[in-house]
Amino acid sequence: MQLRLTSRCWKLLCALRHERFHTAAQHCKGRTGTEHLWLMRHLKDPYVKAAKVECYRCRSAFKLLEINKKHKILRPGLRVLDCGAAPGAWSQVAVPRVNATGTDPSSPVGFVLGVDLLHIHPLEGATFLCPADVTNPKTFQRIMELLPGGKADVILSDMAPNATGIRDLDHDRLISMCLTLLDMAPDILHPGGTLLCKIWAGSRSHWLQKRLTEEFQSTRNIKPEASRKESSEVYFLATQYRRRKSSVKQ
Numbered sequence: 004m005q006l007r008l009t010s011r012c013w014k015l016l017c018a019l020r021h022e023r024f025h026t027a028a029q030h031c032k033g034r035t036g037t038e039h040l041w042l043m044r045h046l047k048d049p050y051v052k053a054a055k056v057e058c059y060r061c062r063s064a065f066k067l068l069e070i071n072k073k074h075k076i077l078r079p080g081l082r083v084l085d086c087g088a089a090p091g092a093w094s095q096v097a098v099p100r101v102n103a104t105g106t107d108p109s110s111p112v113g114f115v116l117g118v119d120l121l122h123i124h125p126l127e128g129a130t131f132l133c134p135a136d137v138t139n140p141k142t143f144q145r146i147m148e149l150l151p152g153g154k155a156d157v158i159l160s161d162m163a164p165n166a167t168g169i170r171d172l173d174h175d176r177l178i179s180m181c182l183t184l185l186d187m188a189p190d191i192l193h194p195g196g197t198l199l200c201k202i203w204a205g206s207r208s209h210w211l212q213k214r215l216t217e218e219f220q221s222t223r224n225i226k227p228e229a230s231r232k233e234s235s236e237v238y239f240l241a242t243q244y245r246r247r248k249s250s251v252k253q
């Protein structure tokens with residue numbers, strides 16, 4: 004069964020994040036079977052427990068850890084743009100791997116810029132631009148100003164619009180957001196750079212994949228172990244960006 008995060012599930016998650024179990028229980032009271040199921044599954048999830056133990060802000064950290072372990076997309080000195088960064092777990096993974104705090108004096112120092120519609124609590128070594136809509140041209144300008152040299156070496160997108168529960172509509176909206184990132188890429192992604200983006204699989208996935216294949220030397224589909232089996236979520240990892248003429252109006 005597909006259990007996509009609806010706004011009520013988000014409220015439950017926020018309550019849990021802040022250890023407000025009573026509030027979470029209240030949210031649960033009188034809610035639908037699906038929401039109850041979602042909460043129960045969340046409380047039992049081994050990645051949720053591991054995130055608590057390892058002090059990650061949410062379980063999604065393990066998806067990036069897994070992808071990075073296999074594909075080595077983050078290394079010291081790289082500039083990372085983390086789109087849809089709240090609550091900040093992917094940035095937590097990126098900061099030490101690109102040496103954004105300069106902890107390793109023998110390695111180049113990287114940079115992490117996180118952007119989200121929601122507020123993100125500060126994180127040492129990361130710069131957050133929030134609340135901000137990545138798809139808004141004004142945000143785009145700020146991103147270029149904040150990135151050292153105006154470019155990123157890696158664009159991460161774990162962005163997800165508020166799900167309506169209408170599968171095709173949610174799929175279309177997420178694909179459009181990824182396409183907007185691709186339109187921004189000529190201006191902000193360094194040639195040879197990497198794009199990792201989440202989609203919800205559906206009828207337009209191949210459009211995005213086709214464009215990625217045209218604009219990057221290599222593209223692959225990834226379903227991390229940490230991604231719930233019943234979720235239609237998959238990640239596209241595109242590497243070795245070939246520069247394309249800018250299409251973003253400035």
Ligand SMILES: C[S@@+](CC[C@H](N)C(=O)[O-])C[C@H]1O[C@@H](n2cnc3c(N)ncnc32)[C@H](O)[C@@H]1O
Binds near residue numbers: 063086090121161
């Ligand atoms: C699954 S969460 C990301 C979790 C994050 N990767 C982490 O590890 O903490 C998806 C995020 O995308 C954000 N988002 C959705 N649409 C956005 C947009 N247009 N601009 C910026 N952020 C957006 C949401 O606010 C939400 O916080």
